[in-house]
Amino acid sequence: MGSLFEVLRTKLKEKGYKLTTQRRVIYDVFIENTDSHLSPEEVYEMVKDKYPEIGLATVYRTLQLLDELEVVSKINFNDGCNRYELNTNTDDHQHHHLICLECGNVSEVEIDLLDNLEEKIEMESDFRIIDHNVKFFGYCKSCDEKKSIQ
Ligand SMILES: [Zn+2]
Numbered sequence: 758m759g760s761l762f763e764v765l766r767t768k769l770k771e772k773g774y775k776l777t778t779q780r781r782v783i784y785d786v787f788i789e790n791t792d793s794h795l796s797p798e799e800v801y802e803m804v805k806d807k808y809p810e811i812g813l814a815t816v817y818r819t820l821q822l823l824d825e826l827e828v829v830s831k832i833n834f835n836d837g838c839n840r841y842e843l844n845t846n847t848d849d850h851q852h853h854h855l856i857c858l859e860c861g862n863v864s865e866v867e868i869d870l871l872d873n874l875e876e877k878i879e880m881e882s883d884f885r886i887i888d889h890n891v892k893f894f895g896y897c898k899s900c901d902e903k904k905s906i907q
């Protein structure tokens with residue numbers, strides 16, 4: 758995953774920032790948890806072991822910076838906090854999310870049939886769409902099974 762670090766280093770440099778240890782360890786968490794959608798508190802918990810001097814405020818600030826640099830993306834899952842995930846820059850288009858209303862679990866959907874819908878909306882609304890961002894709310898398998906037992 759050396760190339761992802763190069764992306765971070767280059768982007769920091771472009772904006773006149775340095776690759777500090779704090780920024781590095783926080784970015785590390787995302788490289789080690791590519792499928793996760795982490796809140797600042799969760800990132801803090803993971804970083805604390807390796808880097809006990811770090812404070813939650815620093816984590817907040819660093820996440821904001823990484824989001825500005827577009828190396829991570831901020832997503833709001835309506836669960837009362839902002840979450841962040843690694844932006845691998847392989848595709849401009851962000852995948853879609855399935856959000857469980859019971860346990861808060863977030864999973865990702867790769868299937869995307871929305872291009873047709875975009876075309877239709879563009880024709881009917883006189884609006885040029887450049888992207889979309891979709892969240893599906895419902896119940897994950899294990900929550901759904903629990904619900905049907907009750
Ligand atoms: Zn669930």
Ligand SMILES: [Zn+2]
Nearest residue numbers: 794842854865
């Ligand atoms: Zn995601």
Ligand SMILES: [Zn+2]
Nearest residue numbers: 853869871889
């Ligand atoms: Zn899509």
